[in-house]
Amino acid sequence: AQSSVTLYGRLDLSINKPTGSALKNMSNGSGSRFGVRGVEDLGGGLSAFFNLEHRFDADTGAQSAGPVAAGNNANAAPLSRFWTGRSIVGLQGGFGKITLGREYTTAFLMSQLAADPWGWDTVVSGTPTGGLNQLITGGAIARVRNDSSLTYNFSAAGFSLGAQIAESSDTINKFNKRPFNFAVSYAAGPVALMLGYEKTGQVQKDSAKWLTVNGTFNLGAVKLGALYGKGNTDAGADHKSYLLTAVAPLGQGEFRASYGRLKNETANVDAAKGFAVGYHYALSKRTTLYTDFLRNTALATNKTGYDFGIKHNF
Amino acid sequence: AQSSVTLYGRLDLSINKPTGSALKNMSNGSGSRFGVRGVEDLGGGLSAFFNLEHRFDADTGAQSAGPVAAGNNANAAPLSRFWTGRSIVGLQGGFGKITLGREYTTAFLMSQLAADPWGWDTVVSGTPTGGLNQLITGGAIARVRNDSSLTYNFSAAGFSLGAQIAESSDTINKFNKRPFNFAVSYAAGPVALMLGYEKTGQVQKDSAKWLTVNGTFNLGAVKLGALYGKGNTDAGADHKSYLLTAVAPLGQGEFRASYGRLKNETANVDAAKGFAVGYHYALSKRTTLYTDFLRNTALATNKTGYDFGIKHNF
Amino acid sequence: AQSSVTLYGRLDLSINKPTGSALKNMSNGSGSRFGVRGVEDLGGGLSAFFNLEHRFDADTGAQSAGPVAAGNNANAAPLSRFWTGRSIVGLQGGFGKITLGREYTTAFLMSQLAADPWGWDTVVSGTPTGGLNQLITGGAIARVRNDSSLTYNFSAAGFSLGAQIAESSDTINKFNKRPFNFAVSYAAGPVALMLGYEKTGQVQKDSAKWLTVNGTFNLGAVKLGALYGKGNTDAGADHKSYLLTAVAPLGQGEFRASYGRLKNETANVDAAKGFAVGYHYALSKRTTLYTDFLRNTALATNKTGYDFGIKHNF
Numbered sequence: 020a021q022s023s024v025t026l027y028g029r030l031d032l033s034i035n036k037p038t039g040s041a042l043k044n045m046s047n048g049s050g051s052r053f054g055v056r057g058v059e060d061l062g063g064g065l066s067a068f069f070n071l072e073h074r075f076d077a078d079t080g081a082q083s084a085g086p087v088a089a090g091n092n093a094n095a096a097p098l099s100r101f102w103t104g105r106s107i108v109g110l111q112g113g114f115g116k117i118t119l120g121r122e123y124t125t126a127f128l129m130s131q132l133a134a135d136p137w138g139w140d141t142v143v144s145g146t147p148t149g150g151l152n153q154l155i156t157g158g159a160i161a162r163v164r165n166d167s168s169l170t171y172n173f174s175a176a177g178f179s180l181g182a183q184i185a186e187s188s189d190t191i192n193k194f195n196k197r198p199f200n201f202a203v204s205y206a207a208g209p210v211a212l213m214l215g216y217e218k219t220g221q222v223q224k225d226s227a228k229w230l231t232v233n234g235t236f237n238l239g240a241v242k243l244g245a246l247y248g249k250g251n252t253d254a255g256a257d258h259k260s261y262l263l264t265a266v267a268p269l270g271q272g273e274f275r276a277s278y279g280r281l282k283n284e285t286a287n288v289d290a291a292k293g294f295a296v297g298y299h300y301a302l303s304k305r306t307t308l309y310t311d312f313l314r315n316t317a318l319a320t321n322k323t324g325y326d327f328g329i330k331h332n333f
Numbered sequence: 334a335q336s337s338v339t340l341y342g343r344l345d346l347s348i349n350k351p352t353g354s355a356l357k358n359m360s361n362g363s364g365s366r367f368g369v370r371g372v373e374d375l376g377g378g379l380s381a382f383f384n385l386e387h388r389f390d391a392d393t394g395a396q397s398a399g400p401v402a403a404g405n406n407a408n409a410a411p412l413s414r415f416w417t418g419r420s421i422v423g424l425q426g427g428f429g430k431i432t433l434g435r436e437y438t439t440a441f442l443m444s445q446l447a448a449d450p451w452g453w454d455t456v457v458s459g460t461p462t463g464g465l466n467q468l469i470t471g472g473a474i475a476r477v478r479n480d481s482s483l484t485y486n487f488s489a490a491g492f493s494l495g496a497q498i499a500e501s502s503d504t505i506n507k508f509n510k511r512p513f514n515f516a517v518s519y520a521a522g523p524v525a526l527m528l529g530y531e532k533t534g535q536v537q538k539d540s541a542k543w544l545t546v547n548g549t550f551n552l553g554a555v556k557l558g559a560l561y562g563k564g565n566t567d568a569g570a571d572h573k574s575y576l577l578t579a580v581a582p583l584g585q586g587e588f589r590a591s592y593g594r595l596k597n598e599t600a601n602v603d604a605a606k607g608f609a610v611g612y613h614y615a616l617s618k619r620t621t622l623y624t625d626f627l628r629n630t631a632l633a634t635n636k637t638g639y640d641f642g643i644k645h646n647f
Numbered sequence: 648a649q650s651s652v653t654l655y656g657r658l659d660l661s662i663n664k665p666t667g668s669a670l671k672n673m674s675n676g677s678g679s680r681f682g683v684r685g686v687e688d689l690g691g692g693l694s695a696f697f698n699l700e701h702r703f704d705a706d707t708g709a710q711s712a713g714p715v716a717a718g719n720n721a722n723a724a725p726l727s728r729f730w731t732g733r734s735i736v737g738l739q740g741g742f743g744k745i746t747l748g749r750e751y752t753t754a755f756l757m758s759q760l761a762a763d764p765w766g767w768d769t770v771v772s773g774t775p776t777g778g779l780n781q782l783i784t785g786g787a788i789a790r791v792r793n794d795s796s797l798t799y800n801f802s803a804a805g806f807s808l809g810a811q812i813a814e815s816s817d818t819i820n821k822f823n824k825r826p827f828n829f830a831v832s833y834a835a836g837p838v839a840l841m842l843g844y845e846k847t848g849q850v851q852k853d854s855a856k857w858l859t860v861n862g863t864f865n866l867g868a869v870k871l872g873a874l875y876g877k878g879n880t881d882a883g884a885d886h887k888s889y890l891l892t893a894v895a896p897l898g899q900g901e902f903r904a905s906y907g908r909l910k911n912e913t914a915n916v917d918a919a920k921g922f923a924v925g926y927h928y929a930l931s932k933r934t935t936l937y938t939d940f941l942r943n944t945a946l947a948t949n950k951t952g953y954d955f956g957i958k959h960n961f
Binding site: 106 | 340341342344345346358359360365367387389390391392393394395396415616617619620643645647
């Protein structure tokens with residue numbers, strides 16, 4: 020059975036000062052992980068696949084709950100989910116791809132995540148939960164993963180489509196309705212366009228939802244990007260956001276920059292606002308040294324964050 | 334060291350309505366698992382072996398406690414047992430096989446489990462705990478695994494013998510005495526006969542025990558089977574059960590059927606009674622699609638259960 | 648990615664009677680473990696490495712906290728640390744080796760552990776926590792591992808140097824200061840000399856610290872060793888210890904013996920005092936059968952301990 024399994028993972032540790040905290044410490048730069056995955060060819064164009072992914076804090080070795088959107092902790096008992104990153108099995112063929120289990124929302128994977136040059140990682144987006152670009156792209160509404168979900172994906176001629184429904188199993192956080200989300204993307208030459216929409220299933224005064232439209236244009240020397248987001252929380256607060264991004268190859272590494280804002284229109288206050296820059300230097304395809312710097316001026320204190328880290332994939 | 338380890342596992346998810354519940358949901362069809370095992374040749378016919386098996390709920394990625402017999406939750410703190418499926422090391426040679434650690438009871442592995450065409454899996458037997466055939470074959474008394482156990486196995490000329498003693502370590506559920514169990518089996522041509530007996534160590538008014546005698550006859554087109562079970566709970570209730578089974582190869586799959594009953598003779602009520610049918614279609618040796626249907630008329634409501642699932646071994 | 652990962656582990660179970668307890672049971676002889684590790688060649692003499700190590704109790708399959716020094720439980724919530732054995736990533740080159748994460752203290756790895764013929768394992772040192780040689784070599788002060796640590800190692804011409812600082816993250820047990828430790832060792836021909844020093848960061852009346860000086864002399868037929876330890880607890884109690892050891896190859900195995908003492912000079916009482924002997928027989932390079940016997944006369948009752956075990960590495 021050995022040959023059918025790929026073991027993979029990541030350790031990512033940085034010495035950082037996150038925004039919103041005076042603490043300087045060593046912690047996960049992105050979600051450190053340990054996973055197994057495999058694909059079985061069933062013949063006739065059909066294949067079965069699975070993926071299990073455990074997340075942990077590399078500074079202590081402790082099991083972690085993985086990134087969840089601020090204000091939307093969907094995990095009633097996060098520590099009980101050992102495979103919190105992913106726990107899926109499915110079939111793939113000419114009809115597309117059907118996935119069962121604990122899986123990323125399509126809106127997250129195909130739009131929200133893709134819009135952030137940092138991929139919801141580092142002190143810019145993910146350390147700790149509630150980093151600047153995570154708030155802007157997720158709107159403090161979006162849910163990263165759903166338990167007991169059924170996901171459908173299809174790709175052809177540059178178009179990709181994804182849709183997901185899930186069980187309304189999280190009663191603690193008022194996720195009383197079936198979570199639902201979909202996303203579409205289109206890529207042609209230097210252009211990529213994405214749209215993601217989700218209803219998280221969290222319902223109180225209103226039904227929480229989050230829409231993002233984003234795109235990138237690759238000029239070669241630099242890849243420019245933009246996102247526009249709009250939605251409301253279950254408490255009925257309207258959220259709007261935008262993000263402008265630039266990613267440029269530089270030596271053996273990559274320079275990243277972004278500027279954006281998430282505004283609570285109902286309360287007329289910024290939830291997040293500011294810029295971030297970073298340089299990620301590849302020692303190899305698998306090992307990266309990086310440093311980042313950001314300002315979130317929506318915060319009253321500790322507006323500045325930075326990190327120095329090492330990310331090692333295996 | 335890599336070459337000496339085999340990584341294996343299973344993801345099994347079904348959309349199901351279990352008996353005894355109105356809930357329709359996505360959940361484990363059988364125990365989803367992740368394991369490592371290996372055998373080392375020590376020369377002279379001697380070998381060392383080990384097996385670690387983690388169990389989880391594939392719909393959420395959460396660590397699970399694995400199947401335990403109804404009314405006999407032997408796990409004081411199930412979530413702390415990461416390798417709840419199995420945690421064993423041992424030696425094997427001409428003298429037989431000696432196993433130390435957390436291991437299946439011999440009565441479960443060689444008789445109770447073998448009697449159920451569903452192998453304690455799917456909505457018929459295992460989803461949720463307390464499915465129809467699990468109750469009938471386990472008598473609502475049997476214990477699936479024991480911690481800190483010492484197991485001996487020997488096989489020759491169609492005969493197999495197993496015996497196990499374990500520590501009386503579970504004080505919470507009144508397992509005050511050393512669990513003890515043994516099993517014998519005999520296979521010759523189309524015939525297989527099995528007997529399992531266990532004292533669970535759970536003692537209150539009486540010492541809980543469970544005896545099963547079962548056999549199968551392979552006619553080629555169909556394999557017929559029967560089980561008779563008898564024992565008593567620690568509260569002194571006499572339990573009796575029988576199960577009739579048929580398994581027939583059908584196309585790329587297998588048709589399964591059973592009818593049986595578990596009766597509490599002391600209270601003169603049925604604990605479980607009914608039939609089950611299922612069709613398990615093999616997409617490959619490793620991947621199966623299945624559907625099952627059952628009726629448990631001993632229940633006051635929600636007597637019907639069914640499932641549609643995918644089981645993928647790796 | 649598979650090729651870059653080595654999966655390894657150990658199951659070690661013994662039937663034992665530890666000192667300080669009347670209990671005879673089956674339990675871990677040494678820390679049973681499951682780990683992954685890898686090294687990536689980055690070119691130019693530089694390499695990246697990682698190591699994740701999970702610890703568990705092989706008798707139950709339960710996640711364990713790993714060995715911690717008596718009186719110094721540094722783990723606020725040990726069960727949340729799945730990779731409690733190790734969780735590290737780092738770079739190695741001509742400059743030495745830099746390690747980030749949850750790592751052994753250098754004083755433990757290079758001096759305290761090296762001084763004990765049993766390596767903090769078996770009923771002699773590690774079953775349960777607080778065995779005789781663990782107390783003597785660790786002084787009931789030393790801390791085995793630190794979270795969020797930065798470790799530097801360098802080796803050349805028989806000399807090795809290690810130094811570590813870590814976060815003062817464990818507020819529950821009064822680890823209010825940054826843990827710090829260093830160690831040096833020298834090996835030439837039959838002689839090996841080691842020194843370890845650590846301040847655990849645990850501060851109350853005093854700052855807890857522990858110094859060990861030890862060495863071995865290999866006569867061929869037997870390797871003799873000695874350790875001297877000195878330090879104080881955070882409560883201001885002065886601890887002093889010594890240990891004399893002998894290890895002799897004998898047939899396919901190894902005979903081990905030690906005599907030593909840990910004294911609380913402030914209270915003028917022995918914390919541990921006695922001898923231990925053991926024979927560890929190698930069935931192969933990976934599989935060992937062993938038996939040990941010890942007396943700890945500093946205990947009021949249950950001064951005697953013994954074990955019979957099997958240790959299987961994979």
